[in-house]
Amino acid sequence: MTSSAAMLPRESGFLQRLSSGLYLRPRLLLFLLLAPPLLWLGVIYLGSLFALLAQSFFAVDEFSGMVVKEFTLATYRDFLTNPANWDIILRTVVMAAAVTLACAVIAFPIAYYMVRFAGMRLKAAMYLGVMLPLWSSYLVRVYSWKLILAKEGIISWFANQLHLGWALDAWLSLPVIGGPSLSTSYTGTFVVFVYIWLPFMILPVVAALERVPNSVIEASGDLGARPRQTFRQVILPLAIPGVVAGSIFTFSLTLGDYIIPGIIGQSTPFLGQAVFAQQGIAGNIPLAAAFTVVPVVLMGIYLALAKRLGAFDAL
């Protein structure tokens, strides 16, 4: 008996031969599958980012207004020596940090409840509640907040009904964070940022908490730890990577956003608006690119700090 007699009849069509050929050459198959996404990531995604960064090393000719494609640090010199730019950076970074902190503080108990206490149905409902706002237009939600926060809006009305109008006024009369109304103060900008980015914090924290097995929490109690100690020694350290992942979203999204501060708050510019103004209105692409480098550098510093503090040890 020959060996071929022991086999099933071979398919001879092109697709069959292709399929067999790929089956026998798994590396070729892997290459074919990975090439398009890697090209996308490498060339289009990172390529455009580096093209942008390269722009920041060009400068605009002051007379013609044209971009001179020669290597120069003049754009950075102009950028860094202008104190107004430092104000923009400081304002944006403080806002992003405050928003991130607030999101973490609000998201953690919600995520914790979802993972450790909510039943199946409630958990599904809470997931829906977290995701639902993401299905509607961001712009619509920001504009509705403008109405909510306006002087004649529901928050003022409600405060007055509760005879707490004086507290709102006292808050608005505070320096920096106050203003004529909530919708024209940094407080309003902050509130809307927290609202818009909160799901991006809740979801990673939920994912991190879900990866903590129940037995690990029981083991901690079994070894003598009271619930508060278990939380501090076991649950929190294991949830930190989720919080850091969420904070990458909230921090970087706040750094780059140019819509919310344009609609709600004082009309002082944030980083994203500066980029928009430089490249869209002033046509100074090199300066816009230099502005864009700031969030990239800041995120790099932030992640390096998080790593040094051991935020990723539990990964």
Added chain:
Amino acid sequence: MVANGVPAVRFEDVSRLFGDVRAVDRVSFDVADGEFFSMLGPSGSGKTTCLRLIAGFEQPSSGHVQVHGINVEGVPPYERDVNTVFQDYALFPHMSVGENVEYGLMIRKVPKPERKKRAEEMLDLVKLSGLYARKPSQLSGGQRQRVALARALINHPRVLLLDEPLGALDLKLRESMQAELKSIQRQIGITFVYVTHDQGEALAMSDRLAVFNHGRIEQIGSPAEVYDHPKSVFVAGFVGQTNLIERELALRFGGTAGTYAIRPERIRIEPLTAPLSPGLAAVEGRIGGITYLGSTSRVLVAVDGGEIVVVETNLEGGTAMPDRQPGTPVRLVVDRKHIQSVAA
């Protein structure tokens, strides 16, 4: 074995309900101080729930659980003088092996140098010397199991609870860990309550074992008692292999109606020509199939009214003998004292 009159663990008519399901159904037993006590049963039989009742992760719906003579209802796990080795080890992934082991001491605010010294002693005990600084993720399954054991033992609990601790290990490792656990238990002399679904493991390690089924205990006794004198059909079938003999076959084998259990290795196969010894029960049949298992062989013998399994030790010759060929008529003989009457 029993240090004083107070049992290490006592269950008094304990039930635990989950909704309508009686996970544990009116269970009573005592575990003596210093004893190696196993709770054996299939999954869902209530053995793990009993363990969790001792640990404090569950509270009884009715009845009383005592640890060293004290009622522990309402006492949370962190106030109980018992520690658990979890089935999945439940090591803290963000801590080193040493930090895992000394966790209980850290919680009780023992200073770091002493903590470290005692953790290293514990690691020596479980043969993991030098792995203090490793992360659990860098260890093999067997090594993690030892870390979990060291972490539980460092608190010197009066009772150590083990929830299928060897379940995830491969056979060879499991056998060597069985011997090692047993020797550690003898060395430190604390009570072990051991949950397993592996009857071989329970027989090999326990001073006494309780066989669970449907939330109840079917039988408690020493391994030999439970193996040789199973009280019920379930115990006879779950602990070791058995031949269940009923109806007319029972009449021929046992002499009276009822259900009987006979261990396959207690039965001898004889040629029909051999003289029949008095005092032995005998039936005739034909060899069916033979499964070669290395040190033993499993011989199926077809008899009138059923099929009987015989396990023969493969001495010289064994299954190769001509009268072990399928179809050969043979006589099965068994000493009457090995015919165990069991409740259905």
